[in-house]
Amino acid sequence: CRDLLILTEGFPTYGGLAGYDMEAIAIGLREALDPLYLCYRTRSTAYLADKAVAAGVPIVKPVGGHAVYLDAAALLPDIPRSELPAQALAVALYVEGGVRGVEIGSLMFGDAASMELVRLAMPRRTYTQSHMDYVGEVIDRVAAKARSGEISGYRIVEQPSWLRHFTAKLEPLKPWL
Numbered sequence: 001c002r003d004l005l006i007l008t009e010g011f012p013t014y015g016g017l018a019g020y021d022m023e024a025i026a027i028g029l030r031e032a033l034d035p036l037y038l039c040y041r042t043r044s045t046a047y048l049a050d051k052a053v054a055a056g057v058p059i060v061k062p063v064g065g066h067a068v069y070l071d072a073a074a075l076l077p078d079i080p081r082s083e084l085p086a087q088a089l090a091v092a093l094y095v096e097g098g099v100r101g102v103e104i105g106s107l108m109f110g111d112a113a114s115m116e117l118v119r120l121a122m123p124r125r126t127y128t129q130s131h132m133d134y135v136g137e138v139i140d141r142v143a144a145k146a147r148s149g150e151i152s153g154y155r156i157v158e159q160p161s162w163l164r165h166f167t168a169k170l171e172p173l174k175p176w177l
Contacts (some may be wrong), residue, residue, distance in 0.1 A: 028124060041065045044132060045122050051136030055143040060115075066122055070139070072105065072150070073116035075146050081106045083153025083173060086116040092151050093118065096175070097138030107156075108165040 017025075031037050042065040049063040052070060060069035072079075072086040079085040086105030093099040105116035120135065145151055152174035159168040 032124070038065065041122070041124075042110060044127070044129075047129075048122075048132045048135060050121065051132070052139050055140040056128070056135070057139055057143050058148070060117065068118065068120045068122075069082045069104070070101070070118040071116070072103075072118055075143065076106065076116075078149070079151070079153040082117065083155065084170070085153060086118050087170065088151050088153050088172075089146075089170075090118045091154070092145065093138060096142050096145070099135050099138045103165065107168065107170075112163075 042063075044067060045065050046063050049059055049061075049068045050078045051087040052059050052068060056075075058074035060071060070089060072089040073081075076085040076088060079088055083104070084105070084107050086103040087107045090101045090103045093101055095114040099120070101118040101120045104112040104119055142151070143177075152172055154172055156164070158172045160166075
């Protein structure tokens, strides 16, 4: 049993990580410290941020290297916090083009939320320039729908006591157009 454990999960002293997982972490750390890689990564993130701004979508500035944060409250001023504007924007991005973002706002933090944001994360070694162009096009289409009032808020139908943003069930307040 111990030999199988070592083969599948690594030595117990590894904290449950297999050798290939540790190697991937080591490669990631080495790459993440490479100045040329960091320049490429921050430029790619800034490129997507520029696309969002060109589409008329307010973002959080300055832009870093790991994500672009879309300001849902500014883009959707007619959707009150109680109707989860950041979640509405995240859903619209997904429905329009399969773009997955995460709501960081009133669904996640409830009344303690200070902003209504959608984070578009930039995983390491995943996206190409073509991907960034596609996401930019989806943002542009969703922004046009936001300006024409086609995006509505959501209400919570069911929620757990803790970490509701992971498993809450939501319902749109108006049918999709």
